[in-house]
Amino acid sequence: MKKFLEILVLESKRLVRTGTAGMLASAAVAWMFAMPYLVRSDGTASGATEMYMKYSLGGVFALVTVALAASAAGSISAERDEKRLQLTLARPVRFFVVALGRMAAISLCGAAVLALATAILVAKIDSRPCSRVYSPKMESPREEALRLYDSVMQDPGIDAEIKKAPKDAILRVLEQKAWDNYQTIPKGRDAAWKMGDVDAKGRLMSVRLRFTNNFDTREKVVGVFRYGGFSGSISNVTQAVVAVPLDSQEVLPEGDPSVLTFSNRGENTLMLRPRRDIKLLVEADSFAMNAVRAWIVLSSMLALVVAFAVFLGSALGKAVAIFTVMSFLAVTEMGPSVVEQYPDALETDTRDRISLMVTRAVGKVTRPVGSFTPLESLAANDMVEFGEVARAVGEDMVVLPLLLAFLSGLALSFKKV
Amino acid sequence: MEQSEGVIALKGVSKVFRDFWLRPTVKAVEGLDLSVAKGEVFALLGPNGSGKSTTIKMILGLMAPSGGEVRLFGRKPDSAVARSRLGYLPELSYLHPYLTARETLMYYAGLCNLDRRTAKERTAQLLAMVGLESVAGRPVGGFSKGMARRIALACSLIGKPELLILDEPTSGLDPVSTSEVKSLVKTLSAGGMTILMTSHLLGDAQDVCDRYAILNFGRKVAEGDLKTLGTSLQDVFLSKVGVGRGFDVAGFLK
Ligand SMILES: Nc1ncnc2c1ncn2[C@@H]1O[C@H](COP(=O)(O)OP(=O)(O)OP(=O)(O)O)[C@@H](O)[C@H]1O
Numbered sequence: 189m190k191k192f193l194e195i196l197v198l199e200s201k202r203l204v205r206t207g208t209a210g211m212l213a214s215a216a217v218a219w220m221f222a223m224p225y226l227v228r229s230d231g232t233a234s235g236a237t238e239m240y241m242k243y244s245l246g247g248v249f250a251l252v253t254v255a256l257a258a259s260a261a262g263s264i265s266a267e268r269d270e271k272r273l274q275l276t277l278a279r280p281v282r283f284f285v286v287a288l289g290r291m292a293a294i295s296l297c298g299a300a301v302l303a304l305a306t307a308i309l310v311a312k313i314d315s316r317p318c319s320r321v322y323s324p325k326m327e328s329p330r331e332e333a334l335r336l337y338d339s340v341m342q343d344p345g346i347d348a349e350i351k352k353a354p355k356d357a358i359l360r361v362l363e364q365k366a367w368d369n370y371q372t373i374p375k376g377r378d379a380a381w382k383m384g385d386v387d388a389k390g391r392l393m394s395v396r397l398r399f400t401n402n403f404d405t406r407e408k409v410v411g412v413f414r415y416g417g418f419s420g421s422i423s424n425v426t427q428a429v430v431a432v433p434l435d436s437q438e439v440l441p442e443g444d445p446s447v448l449t450f451s452n453r454g455e456n457t458l459m460l461r462p463r464r465d466i467k468l469l470v471e472a473d474s475f476a477m478n479a480v481r482a483w484i485v486l487s488s489m490l491a492l493v494v495a496f497a498v499f500l501g502s503a504l505g506k507a508v509a510i511f512t513v514m515s516f517l518a519v520t521e522m523g524p525s526v527v528e529q530y531p532d533a534l535e536t537d538t539r540d541r542i543s544l545m546v547t548r549a550v551g552k553v554t555r556p557v558g559s560f561t562p563l564e565s566l567a568a569n570d571m572v573e574f575g576e577v578a579r580a581v582g583e584d585m586v587v588l589p590l591l592l593a594f595l596s597g598l599a600l601s602f603k604k605v
Numbered sequence: 606m607e608q609s610e611g612v613i614a615l616k617g618v619s620k621v622f623r624d625f626w627l628r629p630t631v632k633a634v635e636g637l638d639l640s641v642a643k644g645e646v647f648a649l650l651g652p653n654g655s656g657k658s659t660t661i662k663m664i665l666g667l668m669a670p671s672g673g674e675v676r677l678f679g680r681k682p683d684s685a686v687a688r689s690r691l692g693y694l695p696e697l698s699y700l701h702p703y704l705t706a707r708e709t710l711m712y713y714a715g716l717c718n719l720d721r722r723t724a725k726e727r728t729a730q731l732l733a734m735v736g737l738e739s740v741a742g743r744p745v746g747g748f749s750k751g752m753a754r755r756i757a758l759a760c761s762l763i764g765k766p767e768l769l770i771l772d773e774p775t776s777g778l779d780p781v782s783t784s785e786v787k788s789l790v791k792t793l794s795a796g797g798m799t800i801l802m803t804s805h806l807l808g809d810a811q812d813v814c815d816r817y818a819i820l821n822f823g824r825k826v827a828e829g830d831l832k833t834l835g836t837s838l839q840d841v842f843l844s845k846v847g848v849g850r851g852f853d854v855a856g857f858l859k
Pocket residue numbers: 622623631632633651652653654655656657658659660696
């Protein structure tokens with residue numbers, strides 16, 4: 189523990205005295221204040237706020253991640269290249285502690301810069317409380333895909349060429365389709381969605397509805413949402429996303445209280461994708477609290493990137509380590525969109541298939557960093573769930589970095605000078 | 606067991622450096638047997654590139670030998686116990702440029718398990734010993750070669766090691782400091798410390814060391830007792846290593 193702190197302090201001094209920490213902090217502050225002038229929003233006040241919430245902290249996160257990943261990859265490798273490392277390794281200190289101390293110092297530096305940016309964000313934005321978001325309880329898209337797989341394979345109407353594709357590829361397409369399944373609600377009819385366990389005692393509730401159809405039909409939507417003893421009506425919609433507040437009803441509804449219903453009272457049929465377009469919102473705590481949670485998740489993601497970079501630095505030379513970690517970051521950033529944009533039709537070409545396979549494999553490994561971004565939630569005023577915070581801290585900040593520190597120790601015991 | 610094996614014991618140790626494709630490029634050390642007993646001051650000598658520093662790195666466990674066996678205090682060289690009992694001065698000083706002189710010493714003190722008070726005490730003592738108290742608060746990145754050497758020497762002593770390994774301790778030092786290092790080695794040895802050092806100053810080595818070994822092209826070409834050596838070490842060295850062809854300056858200038 190003592191030696192861990194020694195290494196941590198040493199690395200912190202490096203970050204501070206070589207100016208890395210100071211430069212990052214100033215760049216972060218500058219971006220937080222300059223961003224609204226540099227990035228154009230749609231012109232409305234709420235649009236500007238949402239843009240600011242998403243890209244101010246997001247920009248700082250990207251900057252900190254790239255800069256500190258490079259710094260972390262160079263941390264141990266440069267010491268070795270400059271032969272300084274042998275003096276530490278000739279002392280009675282466990283090699284994984286050398287790696288762990290450096291990971292901790294760099295992650296703390298990043299967390300501090302992110303905290304600064306988050307504090308500025310909270311100070312600048314006067315936002316309403318965030319909401320917990322509940323989705324209708326349905327079969328998961330994966331389950332639906334698995335259920336449909338056999339019938340698709342037996343369907344004579346489907347091209348034999350398609351059926352020759354690997355099962356994985358077909359399942360992926362079906363899963364994608366399941367997300368986009370439309371539900372139609374004809375005029376005068378009701379639709380019902382089971383909501384599961386919603387914790388809403390005495391809190392304000394609303395329903396968020398997203399429209400994928402165009403403005404004309406959107407405007408003609410008229411109807412009433414009901415949930416438990418609450419209801420709210422909707423008409424004359426102009427935005428693509430609306431939140432319908434639910435107020436308490438005089439007449440208690442009959443039927444299951446954990447079901448959200450919509451009665452279509454308009455002249456048109458309403459179409460929506462229940463998995464994507466309909467959410468029940470329950471007011472949770474303040475924006476500041478949500479920002480703190482987002483900060484914890486972002487710091488954890490950063491800690492994982494840093495740990496990975498330190499590991500690369502302990503196994504490789506400085507230049508190679510930095511190049512490798514930057515490539516990984518690039519693939520992590522672009523991977524999901526590549527996989528989405530080039531679905532399975534392209535997999536007939538061997539070269540494409542191999543590169544997609546690699547991208548998917550890397551994507552699987554880097555998923556914790558690549559997929560979930562708490563910034564989206566923060567910008568939408570959705571609560572960053574406690575479960576997500578706990579997972580991020582547990583996996584990204586503790587378990588995986590510890591594992592990577594052990595691997596670094598192993599690498600160091602093979603490559604000391 | 607430790608006594609009989611000595612503090613350092615090398616049996617048939619060799620080191621081959623390989624390139625990226627694992628093709629052998631240099632045989633830096635070949636079939637080296639060496640043992641250093643407790644309390645001894647041992648001089649590892651040889652011309653440039655003869656494998657002295659490589660041998661030291663294998664003793665420290667910083668490099669794995671390609672063949673043979675290295676024992677340090679009767680253990681594997683990179684065991685934490687062995688590492689906790691030695692001090693090391695590398696051939697160049699390799700300091701963290703952003704740390705001050707005092708912080709550098711405190712850092713290595715921490716890695717040696719010293720508590721804060723002892724660490725502070727020893728840091729102050731060692732800074733006084735190497736005459737750098739007045740610059741203790743300056744980053745070592747700005748130090749001259751000799752100043753850096755003194756700090757590195759102080760670092761090697763911070764844990765009060767049983768075994769001190771000095772790779773060319775006097776390189777870059779002025780004549781006064783050189784003779785100070787000489788008397789330092791004598792004093793430490795009188796206190797019971799085992800010392801392994803390399804040096805190109807054969808006269809000084811003869812004055813302070815008990816035994817010597819001479820390497821040439823990675824092989825041991827001579828070994829012996831300095832206390833009973835009749836002639837000067839210089840003569841032994843030249844007869845074993847041979848007089849070089851010298852620099853053909855005249856040919857270059859023609
Ligand atoms: N990391 C390395 N990779 C390849 N060759 C090396 C490496 N380190 C040392 N060598 C080679 O091994 C041989 C011995 O080097 P070493 O540094 O041990 O010599 P030395 O006796 O300490 O010389 P000097 O008196 O100049 O310090 C030299 O030929 C050197 O080029």
